[in-house]
Structure formats: C-alpha cells, structure tokens
Amino acid sequence: MKLKIVVVDLELSPATKRLAIFSAIALSAIVLAGAVPYTFSTGDVLSSKAVNDDFANLDSRISSGRTVVTNDAGVSYSVGYTLYCGATAAVTGAITSGSKTGYAGAKAQCETVPGCSPSAHMCSSEEIVRTTEMGTITASGWVATGVVAPVTGPVGDCQGWTIGDNTQQAGAWTGNFMGWVPCNTPEKILCCD
Numbered sequence: 001m002k003l004k005i006v007v008v009d010l011e012l013s014p015a016t017k018r019l020a021i022f023s024a025i026a027l028s029a030i031v032l033a034g035a036v037p038y039t040f041s042t043g044d045v046l047s048s049k050a051v052n053d054d055f056a057n058l059d060s061r062i063s064s065g066r067t068v069v070t071n072d073a074g075v076s077y078s079v080g081y082t083l084y085c086g087a088t089a090a091v092t093g094a095i096t097s098g099s100k101t102g103y104a105g106a107k108a109q110c111e112t113v114p115g116c117s118p119s120a121h122m123c124s125s126e127e128i129v130r131t132t133e134m135g136t137i138t139a140s141g142w143v144a145t146g147v148v149a150p151v152t153g154p155v156g157d158c159q160g161w162t163i164g165d166n167t168q169q170a171g172a173w174t175g176n177f178m179g180w181v182p183c184n185t186p187e188k189i190l191c192c193d
Helices: 015-033 048-064 100-113 124-135
Strands: 066-070 076-080 084-087 169-175 180-184 191-193
Touching: 084 124, 100 191, 124 169, 124 191
Parallel strands: none
Antiparallel strands: 066 076, 084 191, 169 180
16 A cells, blocks of 8 residues: 655735635635536546536636525525625505515516516615615615615504505615605616625
8 A cells, every 4th residue: 555645835824825715615605505507426527618617617706796695485596795786667555466575576587677686686775885885776776675764653664674665765776865755756676696
C-alpha cells in the first residue's frame, strides 16, 4: 500500500484566513441551495459538456445571488438578490386569484406577470428599495411591508391583503418612496423575482 501525504503550508494573514473561510462557507451555501444539471454516479463516464454545464450552472447561481426554494406543496419562491420584475393590473387591498386570497393571491397574480416567473411574489419594501437603488424601477403600487401601526387609522398589509375598504391602510411604493394608502384604493401589485 502506498500512502502519499502532501502538505501545503501557506503563510496567510488573519484577515486572509477569515476571508477564505467566509468564502468557502458562502460558496458551500450557494452550491447546496440547488441542483446542478448533471449528477454523476460511480462508474459514469464524464464528458466535458456535462462538467462544463455543471460549472456554468454554479457560476450563474453564484453571480446572481438568487435562489429558488420550493415547498412540499410545489410552490416556488425566489430569495436572495431579488428585484422588481413587473406589476399586475390595479386591485384593491382585498387581493384574490382564483381560490387564493391575501398574500397567496398576490403571489399567484405575480407568477403570471410578463417578465416574472413562477417563483415571483409581491415585493417587500426591502426588495423595492434595493431595486430603486439600482435605478431599475419607476412603477408604483402595493408592497408587502409586514408592518402594523396606528398612524391615521390602522396601518398594515390590509389585514394580510384580505380587506378592501377605507378602514385600513397599507404600504404602497410611489415610485421613489413608501406611502400609506387606504385599502380601497386600486393599486398595481409590484412583483419581485
């Protein structure tokens, strides 16, 4: 039996070591977040195309910072570096799509917007601010804030986007800042993916 041990001793500064550890952890998290096009098993013949496709897939996921997760019910949701992808037709705060209501109804509407995908959803205020910082949005409409506060009446996401009257208010992006709008006001749903 032959045993070959190779030791590579690098003199690295503490800052470089921390960066290397952080990079390895971040890369591992991205790699583990999704499947590659080809999964090889023992005895499989490797092809340059399959290996290159796997690397291209990983590279695009690392570059985009966006990951799609799917729950047990088959519903996909994009997370990470997500941005505005389009808007629905104007609706009041009582959002529905088929049998789905509220946040699920908003997501279902966003999934059908041109420029969005089945993992699209109603934008959060953080996603809209990020998109605005990138200079890629001029639209205005409903945004999920998750905030409930008494301002000039109850303020929230129209009670989970199920109320369409003027007794509640919700966050709406005005094109360059967040405002509060009565839930009976027709606004587009701003979608992110």
